[in-house]
Amino acid sequence: MNYNYYVADIFTKEVFSGAQIAVFPNAEELSDEQMQLIATEFNLSETVFITHPETEDNTRNTRRMRIFSPLEEKDFAGHPIIATAYVLGYCGDVDLSETITPILFQQNNEAIEANVTAEDGKPTFVQFSRQSSASIDRFTPNDDEIARFLGLELSELDHKKYSPRLVSCGFPYLVVPVWNYDSVRHAKFSYSAWSESIAPQTAASEILLFAPKSPFNEADFNVRLLGPNIGIHDDPPVGTTMPAFAAYLCSFDFTQKGTHVFAVDRGDGETRRSVLNLEMDNKGKELLTLRTGGTAVMFAEGKITV
Secondary structure, three states: EEEEEEEEEOOOOOOOOEEEEEEEEOOOOOOOHHHHHHHHOOOOOOEEEEEEOOOOOOOOOOOEEEEEOOOOOOOOOOOOHHHHHHHHHOOOOOOOOOOOEEEEEEOOEEEEEEEEEEOOOEEEEEEEEEEEEEEEOOOOOOHHHHHHHHHHHHHHHHOOOOOOOEEEEEEEEEEEOOOHHHHHHOOOHHHHHHHHOHHHHHHHOOOEEEEEEOOOOOOOOOEEEEEEEEEEEEOOOOOHHHHHHHHHOOOOOOOOOOEEEEEEEEEEOOOOOOEEEEEEEEOOOOEEEEEEEEEEEEEEEEEEEE
């Protein structure tokens, strides 16, 4: 049987940038084993398989979403929401005759509604909202340790406005601030320094390194993920870290109550740079609402026979 697929570059307006996600808009006949084999063959960070569940309201755009990495199925992921909403609008699976069209995606552990903005029936922007609660711990390695396992000078760390904190919205990150964009880009993770520090004892296995500056005008922060399970030259997608990053920003007293709109970029002009547009509602409550949005471009479309 033949199955159409699309590959979109998301959180970008240019091909060969952003994060690549493959989407199969009509995967009703594929088994779990076949989905995993296809995801392994594509070898992208995520491959999405869409089915059309029966709903009481047949006019509502509801889709069942299964997400697979090359190794396993994921219960939730944010990047595929942007990619899939864009693809479904692009290929005509969802009608985009209105300026804004909602789509309800049923993932394994929750349902997420995305809003697709369109012009002349073509998708131009996708945004979804999610609430999360965070636990924040100020017990972190000291600046000397942090500088050693990131290969940075002590003077590069921001220890005035911000400070390192351990933040978890289900997965713990050690969030580390530096003064400048260049420090984010040239940091190199040291496995030996990490193993000798107290960092592994904090349960954090990934570091979210950020600078409150970017050479690109549309971004307010530049971020990068590093850690013992990330290749020294890798710059992986950061969408899943954004709830923790938003909670981190809200943990400082100088972050005023209200809605904050900002953009975060990952990568640089020579790599697959991504730009994530964020809106967070800082109400000082346990649950933090974060709206994540971005653009996408179609990279490839094709057909496979299974």
